[in-house]
Amino acid sequence: MVRGMRGFTRLGMRIFNHRRNGCRTGSVGGDISNRADFTSLKTVIPNRKKGSFLRKESLGVTCPVRRNFSNGAGFTLIELLVVISIIAMLIALMIPSLRSARELGHRAVCLSNLRQLTLAWVTYAEENDSKIVLGSPFTISGHTRGWLGWAFISPESRSALIADPNKGALWPWIKNVDIYRCPRGLKDHAATYEIVNAARGHLVEGTYMEHISGTDFDTIGKRVGSTVLRLTRLTDIVSPGAGQRAVFIDTGQFASGFDVNYHKPEWMWACPPPKHHHGGVTLSMADGHAEYWKWKGRETVNLPIKRMPLVRSPNLFCYVIDGPAVPGWNGYEPQTEDGLYDLQRLQKATWGRLGYPIKKTP
Secondary structure, eight states: OHHHHHHHHHHHHHHHHHHHTTOEEOSSOOOTTOGGGGTTOOOOOOOTTTOOOOOBOTTOEEOOOOOOGGGTOOOOHHHHHHHHHHHHHHHHHHHHHHHHHHHHHHHHHHHHHHHHHHHHHHHHHHTTTTBOOOOSSSOOTTSOOOSSOGGGSSOSSHHHHHHOOOOOTTTTTOOOGGGGSOTTSOTTOSOOEEEBGGGTOOOOTTSBOTTOOSOGGGOOBOEETTEESSOSBGGGOOSSOGGGSEEEEEOSSOOSOBOOOSSSSOEETTSOOOOTTTSEEEEEETTSOEEEEEOOOHHHHTOOEEEEEOSSOTTSEEEEEOOOOOTTOOEEOOOSHHHHHHHHHHHHHHHSSOSSOOOOOO
């Protein structure tokens, strides 16, 4: 009798301890007043070093999952690997979004810079009897100073650039050196914007009146219908209108000029299509607004380029088209319809029209 009571007492103590530790009675349940209800009870002793665990017994008593961290228990290796993999996956999903947001921010700053430069370009012309500023970045001997100035060629520092008095003709209207540079431009390039060659003052065959006297910079542009090819005054912009004639373009580098062919469908070897804005380019129009063009052709974006040192600043480099080492080669002709569309779109914005008949690529 005593032995039986002793067993009952031990059984009762186990049930009591289960309930005290947060165990709950399941659908089977049990009544400690009837010993027969507990004949199938199996005792499970938890391993304290590994922490307690969820266990069920024949009575339907369910114990919750618990870890005894005070005794050195922690996460298992599998649990840690799951957590790490989830974090890595979240980071992988977020990185493209962060890059896209950063590019959008840089693009907004670049478009703002282009608008301000173009408004200064227009203001200069309005204050100089409609004559546009010299599109060359530098002062040419015996003529009006260029729009940018020598100060922007490889300055030692930002403070040195600000202190250098050799600024260009647009400096009186734009006295912030940061506006002359795109945030995504090449490192150490103090200026990344260029004036397209139709408004820069350079003579391109077939775009000017050859028998008109005067200096190169005063030579009148050739007129084809209502379109003046080479711009020297604001009043030259008639057809297409000012909203469709390009002025500034963001090349992403300082190369002292961005040339666009007029007579043939080729990219100039020294002037590859800019693509640092997520496969596109930013440029401004003569009415003061700026645009972002996403290149349509995969060929345009993947055009091979290489680095070359700048002539005026050998410690800096710029990108040019990486073409074949063939005598007489000086440009790349697009081989796809989308690639040709990209080039012709920029040619029309630069010159107002194409200087060659349009033909479809095979």
